[in-house]
Amino acid sequence: MAIEEVRESSLPLERTFSLRSLLGARVLSKNGKVIGKVANVNIDRKTMKVQGLVIMCSPLFKRIYIDQRYFERMTPESVVLSIEPSVLLRGKKVITHEGQALGKVRDVVRVDHSNTIRALTVKPLFRGEFSIAIKDIRLIGTSVILRENYHAPASVFWKRKSG
Amino acid sequence: MLRHLFFGKENPDETLTSDDILGKEVIDPEGGFLGVVEKIHIDAKTVDITAFSVDKGFLKKGLLIGKGYVERITPHAVFLRIRPVLNMRGMKVFDYEGRKVGTVKQVVLRGRKNRLKHLVIVSGVLRKERIIPPELIKFVGENIFLNQKKGDVLKQGRGS
Numbered sequence: 001m002a003i004e005e006v007r008e009s010s011l012p013l014e015r016t017f018s019l020r021s022l023l024g025a026r027v028l029s030k031n032g033k034v035i036g037k038v039a040n041v042n043i044d045r046k047t048m049k050v051q052g053l054v055i056m057c058s059p060l061f062k063r064i065y066i067d068q069r070y071f072e073r074m075t076p077e078s079v080v081l082s083i084e085p086s087v088l089l090r091g092k093k094v095i096t097h098e099g100q101a102l103g104k105v106r107d108v109v110r111v112d113h114s115n116t117i118r119a120l121t122v123k124p125l126f127r128g129e130f131s132i133a134i135k136d137i138r139l140i141g142t143s144v145i146l147r148e149n150y151h152a153p154a155s156v157f158w159k160r161k162s163g
Numbered sequence: 164m165l166r167h168l169f170f171g172k173e174n175p176d177e178t179l180t181s182d183d184i185l186g187k188e189v190i191d192p193e194g195g196f197l198g199v200v201e202k203i204h205i206d207a208k209t210v211d212i213t214a215f216s217v218d219k220g221f222l223k224k225g226l227l228i229g230k231g232y233v234e235r236i237t238p239h240a241v242f243l244r245i246r247p248v249l250n251m252r253g254m255k256v257f258d259y260e261g262r263k264v265g266t267v268k269q270v271v272l273r274g275r276k277n278r279l280k281h282l283v284i285v286s287g288v289l290r291k292e293r294i295i296p297p298e299l300i301k302f303v304g305e306n307i308f309l310n311q312k313k314g315d316v317l318k319q320g321r322g323s
Contacts, residue, residue: 028261031304032254078261080308099190099240143194 019050021076027055028080030072035088038079039063053079057088064088070115086110086117089140094122097138097148103127105144120144179236188240189217189228191247200241201225215241232277246303248272248279255306256284256295258313265293267307282307286317293317 005013019041027035040054042065052067064087072082086108094102103124109131111118120137123129136150181203189197202216204227215233217226226247234244249270256264265286273280282295299319301310309316 026261026263028257029305032257032302032306032308033304034255034306073260075260075262078257078263080257080261093194093196095190095194096239098237099188099242100238139192139194141193141195142191143196145194 017076022053022074022079025076026078027053027066028078029084029088030080030082031084033084033088035064035081035085083115084140086115089117089120089144092140093143094120094132094146095143096146096150096152102146102152103129183238184215184236184241187236189215189243190240191243191245191250192234193246195246195250197226197243197247197250198223245277248277251279251282251303251307254303256282256309257306258309258316259301259311260313262313264309264313264316268292 003013007013022038022041025038027038029035036055036057038053039056042051042054043049044051050068052065053071055064055066056062057064064085066081066085070081070083070085071079073080087110089105089108092105094105096102103122105120106123106129107121108117109119109121110116117134117137119134120132121129122132130153132146132150136147137144138147139145184200184203187200189200191197198217198219200215201218203212204214204216205211206213212230214227214229217228219225226249228243228247232243232245234242236242249272251267251270254267256267258264265284267282268285269283271280271283272278279297279300281297282300284293284295285291286293295309295316299309299311299316300307302308311319
């Protein structure tokens with residue numbers, strides 16, 4: 001059945017898509033990682049514009065909220081982000097410049113709620129966790145590679161985390 | 164204690180032994196672990212190292228990496244200066260808008276170099292094979308993004 005349009009300055013109907021079709025759409029990071037599926041679309045009450053998406057990350061049913069400023073492209077089938085969500089760094093391997101594995105990322109310390117990383121908390125196997133500042137990180141890719149001049153604090157090799 | 168017999172100006176303290184290299188992890192520039200060094204290949208005439216065999220794990224096909232692709236050897240790992248294109252096998256292929264086009268079934272190289280000739284992908288329920296030339300690839304990360312829309316890609320991508 002044809003839909004009669006009643007509008008003034010907004011986009012023509014054929015250039016829009018319904019929010020319902022977005023639910024369940026695949027969400028991809030900048031690197032092509034499949035993050036999960038759209039669970040909810042959040043709208044600003046005043047401006048009635050899309051503010052962000054709640055994404056259900058498949059394996060553990062964990063949900064993350066992504067601000068619309070981090071969207072790059074959006075179709076009813078998928079949403080491509082312009083970032084690699086830093087919260088997904090948990091579990092990544094951390095290696096030194098020389099290739100020595102220090103442990104895995106346990107937590108990501110961010111600037112407020114943004115995607116900017118302030119530090120990473122790393123948990124070595126059988127040892128206490130320690131923190132690595134963003135200035136000591138050379139590259140975040142498949143693993144987190146540290147800068148050449150970074151030396152893991154010696155105390156972490158025998159001290160347990162206090163408090 | 165070994166006694167050194169060197170003909171030229173070689174410094175024994177700056178050399179590595181095969182024991183220093185064998186069993187080391189091989190890491191690409193993104194920090195991806197490719198496997199461990201299994202063998203060192205030596206030119207029979209010049210007695211120079213030419214390549215390293217990488218064991219990628221149980222039931223996985225090994226990889227032979229030329230010396231020129233090695234960036235540095237550290238006490239813990241061998242770092243490569245390239246990301247082997249052969250690792251694109253099994254990656255998902257998405258179009259410009261994030262629609263899934265298929266999965267990489269085969270990576271065809273130009274000669275024996277780390278240069279891609281084309282990808283063979285399988286798409287759809289019928290797993291139809293299609294060829295994706297490198298010009299269509301926009302970005303390779305965890306998966307592959309193409310620079311065109313799915314409809315255009317499927318029109319161009321010839322069946323193999």
